Amino acid sequence: MSHETGTHTRSETRTDTGAGVAAGAGADADQPGKLDLDKLFAARLHAVRVRPFMATALFALxxxxxxxxxxxxxxxxxxxxxxxxxxxxxxxxxxxGVWVHEVSHLLRDHHGRGDRVAxxxxxxxxxxxxxxxxxADCEINDDVFGDGLVPPEDIVRPGSLGLHEGELMEDYLGQFRLGPYTxxxxxxxxxxxxxxxxRGWDLGPDGSHGLSAQERxxxxxxxxxxxxxxxGHSPKGWQRWAEEAFHPPQPWRELLGAAVRSATTGSGAGEDYTYGRPSRRSAGVPGAVLPSLRRRPPRVAVIIDTSGSVSDAELGSALHEVAAISRALGGRRDLITVLPCDAASEIVHPLCRAAGIPLVGGGGTDLRTGFARVLRKGPRPDVIVVLxxxxxxxxxxxxxxxTVVGLFDRSAGPYDEDNPDYVPDSPPAWARVVSIG
Structure with a gap:
């Protein structure tokens, strides 16, 4: 197995002494030890020509x-x-290639991710x-070079450590240790x-020419x-990165669970008395024990969109969320009912097992019938969850x-192939909305 390194060779471990200084436009490449800016910037221009989508980042350095x-x-x-x-x-x-390699670290936020994983x-x-x-080098080097960028003689690639390509820094960290191969x-x-x-050479946050967080x-x-x-002009790894840059992943399961818990733990009036927990007012009536009001556990109605525009995978995800809602209620399945709904509401099912609920439908969508059905069929729910x-x-x-609304992701394409300009109305302001990505 070859011992590949980063974007630079081992012979480059020798460093010159002296403090770092900001390079100016008038640096003289003919003087010994001076930085050849013409050569360095010519390399950057070559990088921009072969990776035009990185031009903004390369010139921002x-x-x-x-x-x-x-x-x-x-x-x-x-x-x-x-x-x-x-x-x-x-x-x-x-x-x-080194220009592109170094700016890739910054674009992919390896410094912030490194701090978090540490x-x-x-x-x-x-x-x-x-x-x-x-x-981090393994993450970016598998799609940096080629197509006009010449790789240095020795570079770190996943294969040099016996690892698979296409994974992230956090994944690679758990798959190798420092040893003979490193x-x-x-x-x-x-x-x-x-x-x-x-590092010792860093100018730090107060140094000159640094970008602010907003500029980055x-x-x-x-x-x-x-x-x-x-x-079509960028590798798949960069396309995935760009998609996340536009639509950062949300911990939607945690958000949905938090929304349901928040809705179900709201204050409400008690509906029955119990002596199991005496009222605090008993202290004002010596010799008597007064009962306290017992708050009824919240009931949850889940309306699942089963129209033709919802995929089987999303319906399966909806059933997983029903099970998660049950866990959020402490496993009280008797408090949850499930209603499949497209243009018409179907049968309201009590929750026994989420996997056993038939999600029938496939037509158009009008969830107003679902709202009307769960509110009309007693007992009335305390929370409505719509998927x-x-x-x-x-x-x-x-x-x-x-009301809590879990919205399936539709950012990848048009809502209606026959009418690309169609955009559905947003959920009403009175609903708590969580995007399910």
């Missing part, structure tokens, strides 16, 4: 000359620290940060922008726009109970 970095490195503030010796000995075509898994020390750098990578250092740990988000958004506008793709008219009046 501010170059800082530094003799403390082995090759090129970035910090979380979008500064790129560059070794003059590395630029002098590296061909322009390879430098272009806290979550208790990863401390330079050895663990080196593993993060290697794992001995050739101990010099690897793409900077704090790759793992979140500040704007750069990522512009790159994602370029990818989505010309999806739908949103292509339905909604009741004109607010129901006399809380």
């Amino acid at each position: 501010h170059v800082v000359e530094s003799r403390q970095v082995p090759t090129m490195a970035v910090d979380r503030h979008w500064r790129c620290y560059v070794s003059p010796a590395f630029v002098a000995r590296t061909p322009v075509e390879e430098l272009a 806290r979550a898994r208790g990863l401390t020390g330079p050895g663990e940060r080196l593993r993060m750098n290697i794992a 001995q050739g990578m101990v010099w690897l250092d793409c900077g704090s922008g790759a793992d979140g740990l500040e 988000d704007a750069v990522r958004f512009r790159v994602a726009q370029g990818i989505k506008g010309h999806p 739908t793709d949103g292509q339905t008219p909604w009741p004109d009046a607010r129901p006399p109970c809380r």
Whole structure:
């Protein structure tokens, strides 16, 4: 098995002494030790030509000359620290690949993700940060090179560690440890922008020419726009990244569960008396024990959209959510009823097993009939949960109970193939809405 390294070779571990200084436009490449800006920027221009969707990000990087970095490195503030010796000995075509490699760390937020995974898994020390750098390189190097970008002689790829391509840094971290296969990578250092740990050469948050958090988000958004506008010109890994940049994943199961719990734990009047828990007013009546009001456990009605626009996978997901709602109520299945509904409401089912509920339908959608059915058939629910793709008219009046709407994702394409301009009405303001992605 070959021992592949990062975007730079082991011979580049030698660093020159001296403090890093900001590179100016008048740097003289003919003087020994000076950064050859013409060569460095020619490499960046080549990178822009072959990866036009990255142009905004590449030009957003501010170059800082530094003799403390082995090759090129970035910090979380979008500064790129560059070794003059590395630029002098590296061909322009390879430098272009390093430009793309380093900015990829920043676009994919490896510094923020590195900090989060370090806290979550208790990863401390330079050895663990080196593993993060290697794992981050595995994530981006499998689709950085080729199509006009020449890979350096030795690069870290998942195959060099016996790993599969197409996974994320967090996945790779759990699949390898430092050892014989990583001995050739101990010099690897793409900077704090790759793992979140500040280096001695970092200018820090108060240094010059750093991007603010808002500016960094704007750069990522512009790159994602370029990818989505010309999806055939970018690798699949970048297309997935762009989709998440536009639509960040939400912990929708937690959000839906929290919405249901919030709705079912609201205050309500008691409906019966019990001596099992004496009233606090008993203290004012010596010698007597007064009963307290017992609050009735909340009842939940779940309306599931079974129209033709809802897929089988989404119906299966809806049944999983019914089971999750049951758990949120402490397993009280007797408090939950389920109503499949398309243009007409079907039979209201008590919850015995979610898997045994027949989700019949397949026509158009009018969930108003479902609302009317669950409110008409006693006992009246305290909470209505609606699982739908949103292509339905909604009741004109607010129901006399809380309502939670789980919306199936429809961001990938038009709602109606015959009418691409059709957009359904949003759920009413009186409903708590959670997107189910």
